[in-house]
Amino acid sequence: MTAVLQIIFDALSLGSLYALGALGIALIFGVMRLVNFAHGDFIAFCVFAMLWPSIDATAVVFVGLLPFYLLIPLLLIIGAALSILSEIIVFRRFRNTNPATMMIASFALGFVIRHVLLMFYSSRPKSITLWPSLGLPVDFLGAHIPMLQVVTIVITLAALAVLVLFLKRTRYGLEMRAAAENFTMARMLGVRANGVILLAFAISGMLAAAIGLILATISGTADINMGANVMLIAFIATVIGGLGSVPGAVAGGFIIGAASVVFQATLPHDARVFRDAFVYGAVIVVLLVRPQGLFAPKSAKQRV
Amino acid sequence: MSKRPSVIRQTILTPIVLIVVLLLMAALTYQFGSRAFNRTAVEMFINIMVVVGLYVFVGNSGLLSFGHISFMCIGAYMTAWLAIPPVMKSITLKGLPTWLLHTQLPMWVATPISGVFAALFALVVGRVIMRLSGIAASIATFGLLGVVNNVYSNWDSVTGGQGSIVGIPPTMNVWIGWLGAAIAIVIAYLYATSRSGLALRATRDESIAASASGIDIVRERLTAFVVSAFIIGIAGALYAHFLSIVNPGAFYLRTTFITLSMLVVGGMYSLSGAVTGVVAISVLIELFRNLEKGVSLGALKVALPNGAQEIAIGIITIVILMYLPTGLTRNREFSWRGWPVLGRWSRPAPTAVKELN
Amino acid sequence: MTLLAVDDLTVSYGRLTALRGVTLRIAEGEVLFVTGPNGAGKSTLLNAIAGVVPAGSGSITMDGAKVTGAPPENIARRGFSLVPEGRNVFGALSIEENLKVGVGMRADRHKIAGDLESVYAEFPMLADRRHTPAGMLSGGQQQMLVIGRALMTAPRIMAIDEPSLGLAPKIIDQVYEILVRLRAQRKLTLLIVEQSSTRAMMTGGRMILIRGGRIVLEGAATDLIKDERLKQAYFGFGDH
Numbered sequence: 001m002t003a004v005l006q007i008i009f010d011a012l013s014l015g016s017l018y019a020l021g022a023l024g025i026a027l028i029f030g031v032m033r034l035v036n037f038a039h040g041d042f043i044a045f046c047v048f049a050m051l052w053p054s055i056d057a058t059a060v061v062f063v064g065l066l067p068f069y070l071l072i073p074l075l076l077i078i079g080a081a082l083s084i085l086s087e088i089i090v091f092r093r094f095r096n097t098n099p100a101t102m103m104i105a106s107f108a109l110g111f112v113i114r115h116v117l118l119m120f121y122s123s124r125p126k127s128i129t130l131w132p133s134l135g136l137p138v139d140f141l142g143a144h145i146p147m148l149q150v151v152t153i154v155i156t157l158a159a160l161a162v163l164v165l166f167l168k169r170t171r172y173g174l175e176m177r178a179a180a181e182n183f184t185m186a187r188m189l190g191v192r193a194n195g196v197i198l199l200a201f202a203i204s205g206m207l208a209a210a211i212g213l214i215l216a217t218i219s220g221t222a223d224i225n226m227g228a229n230v231m232l233i234a235f236i237a238t239v240i241g242g243l244g245s246v247p248g249a250v251a252g253g254f255i256i257g258a259a260s261v262v263f264q265a266t267l268p269h270d271a272r273v274f275r276d277a278f279v280y281g282a283v284i285v286v287l288l289v290r291p292q293g294l295f296a297p298k299s300a301k302q303r304v
Numbered sequence: 305m306s307k308r309p310s311v312i313r314q315t316i317l318t319p320i321v322l323i324v325v326l327l328l329m330a331a332l333t334y335q336f337g338s339r340a341f342n343r344t345a346v347e348m349f350i351n352i353m354v355v356v357g358l359y360v361f362v363g364n365s366g367l368l369s370f371g372h373i374s375f376m377c378i379g380a381y382m383t384a385w386l387a388i389p390p391v392m393k394s395i396t397l398k399g400l401p402t403w404l405l406h407t408q409l410p411m412w413v414a415t416p417i418s419g420v421f422a423a424l425f426a427l428v429v430g431r432v433i434m435r436l437s438g439i440a441a442s443i444a445t446f447g448l449l450g451v452v453n454n455v456y457s458n459w460d461s462v463t464g465g466q467g468s469i470v471g472i473p474p475t476m477n478v479w480i481g482w483l484g485a486a487i488a489i490v491i492a493y494l495y496a497t498s499r500s501g502l503a504l505r506a507t508r509d510e511s512i513a514a515s516a517s518g519i520d521i522v523r524e525r526l527t528a529f530v531v532s533a534f535i536i537g538i539a540g541a542l543y544a545h546f547l548s549i550v551n552p553g554a555f556y557l558r559t560t561f562i563t564l565s566m567l568v569v570g571g572m573y574s575l576s577g578a579v580t581g582v583v584a585i586s587v588l589i590e591l592f593r594n595l596e597k598g599v600s601l602g603a604l605k606v607a608l609p610n611g612a613q614e615i616a617i618g619i620i621t622i623v624i625l626m627y628l629p630t631g632l633t634r635n636r637e638f639s640w641r642g643w644p645v646l647g648r649w650s651r652p653a654p655t656a657v658k659e660l661n
Numbered sequence: 662m663t664l665l666a667v668d669d670l671t672v673s674y675g676r677l678t679a680l681r682g683v684t685l686r687i688a689e690g691e692v693l694f695v696t697g698p699n700g701a702g703k704s705t706l707l708n709a710i711a712g713v714v715p716a717g718s719g720s721i722t723m724d725g726a727k728v729t730g731a732p733p734e735n736i737a738r739r740g741f742s743l744v745p746e747g748r749n750v751f752g753a754l755s756i757e758e759n760l761k762v763g764v765g766m767r768a769d770r771h772k773i774a775g776d777l778e779s780v781y782a783e784f785p786m787l788a789d790r791r792h793t794p795a796g797m798l799s800g801g802q803q804q805m806l807v808i809g810r811a812l813m814t815a816p817r818i819m820a821i822d823e824p825s826l827g828l829a830p831k832i833i834d835q836v837y838e839i840l841v842r843l844r845a846q847r848k849l850t851l852l853i854v855e856q857s858s859t860r861a862m863m864t865g866g867r868m869i870l871i872r873g874g875r876i877v878l879e880g881a882a883t884d885l886i887k888d889e890r891l892k893q894a895y896f897g898f899g900d901h
Contacts, residue, residue, distance in 0.1 A: 190766030
């Protein structure tokens, strides 16, 4: 029983992390059909922003020393600012180009950000300790759940709830959903293209910062590759959920999180290192059955 | 197909021009280049193979692939398995099947086998991925890259895990590099002018009209996928012989990005573009490599920080996408008339290799 | 007073020229009925005014201010509301959400609730299903919804592209009855594009006929309908 409970908690915390990642990708895809390959590097950027630039192995925690009520908003602002800047400097010029060109442009941007980080911080993973008290376990129905896992789940669910409320209940959320479905029509109803797109980028950047914070806290390290792994899974989650569907992206994130945890728990020991390969394999099976994804919006269908 | 001979007659000059120009480069390098420059040239020829292979799929289908470097990985490791002396293999790669542990094949045998192995792998995964549409297919290829990297980095007994496996005979030189590039260009050209290549480009430009006229998109895409995997698998094999070590990190995001950049910078939809892009970016890489080492400007020695190379390539790619979205060649092909005059491009070939609507 | 002025407007798609030197005026409170055969450039005219298609040359003036080249949202904010061909509801949004997408730009916030009620009063069918996703509606209902959605922006000019497209004749009659009533009630300025000119009888007002990207006939709708030249212009006699 406690093992099952442990699995459920693992699945929830991993799934919520992937859901945050998938949301960041789905929002931008929704408003400008851009698959943002730089998202993983946004995440890494936010993690490294907590450290003082140095190529030494021991990290000098810098911004990360701030109390959480200052650190969290500051990091969210950094994430949003980076994301907005990349929209203004790079993606704005690709608005009317085809998705392939935009993908390569975002890939190139991610590559640049990655190597700027490498230049300042070197490729060695650095240890970074935020809030050590969160590592303590709490007892929940007989299972030892690390406090951090509980906090992660709560924070992620709260972030998701805020975002859903924003999308469903506010004027800007409505405009964003309308723009995601039919950008030109939304503009003909007075919705400002730049406003909606910048907002999507800002939210996506904040989500990247949130993921960065959670990852850094969980792993206790800052590693240049940590963003790329989440991003890859988040892509797959958006495809499973149906490209362009925001609730689909969230669901896709949770499904992949659950699948990963279940594979981790049930695969024979030797095969566990290939967990991700199994997850991708399962994803491909899903896509074979439903090539449009599980929750594809009607508008995603190609009209002839 | 009675049309084919005329298609070939109109376009045959493109591969000939490309191969002859590369031969000149190889000869000059061999004659005048330093040892280090020879290595740079070999690397360029291997990159030409990879990017031409990428062009076979991306250029003809119009689908972006982030997964092709996994074929390079598969080809390189296959060559490592086949070409490393059994004495060394039995220590580092204990998990290999016995028959493989006891074989050692020369380069000219191991290389085509590696290409075929990559092609077979592409045939299996392609049957699934090719069914997906545009963006989903591109993301799935990215997943493919992740899966292959995950497996090759963790299957310690067979791939040596994250570390490098050593002992592949370093038999590469600039002539073999040129030969490999020439073979890749010929295969790419033959594919582009084949029935499947023409049909696939028709689906790229007018997918609905093409499928209405009875073209099986999935099958044609799969053909291109397998052909491109074969070329890139061979490139991986030669790369293994070139470095004499393999390591999964060499076949991941950086290589994926650099090769895609080369294709985009040159012009995604043309064979000449693929080759031009590699040459242009290779020159840039070499330039920045030297700048990172430091240049003396009078008394003072100026060096760019490490990583400036990658950052510059990233920025140049973005700028080229912004201002020259069809690449340096504008997706056109070289032909005889355009080439001898420096800097003047030929008119687009009236049919075939460029576009056939 | 002239609300919208189009002067010598030319629009091209690559090598294809869709509009060649079109000039027209719409006064406040007027109805202008634009008709012409398939491919004449009618939709292009509306899309160019709305800022969705860039003008090659010429100018578009709204309320005395030049709007040529302005982005669509700015033109919408000046009071030009286009109901495009094929209706374009936001299928995943509910009916009420569809109606509210365009209110964000309005300065008169306090009137929005009242306007929503009056749209629901006009289209009771929408009121009954206000929380249903718009994608579930029939073609006729979607046409009502997009008209309602355009009204919610409190437009000064409402332009409708092919309101009858794909609808049953009975529904088309309903749509036009509503348009005529709205015009009477709200003094709405209307710019209607239709391939068939017969409905112009219902709306009255002025009518222009476009063919090959040019205005070939212009006059009062009721006179023009009876004019032999209309039929000639439609089916063409030799000239092409």
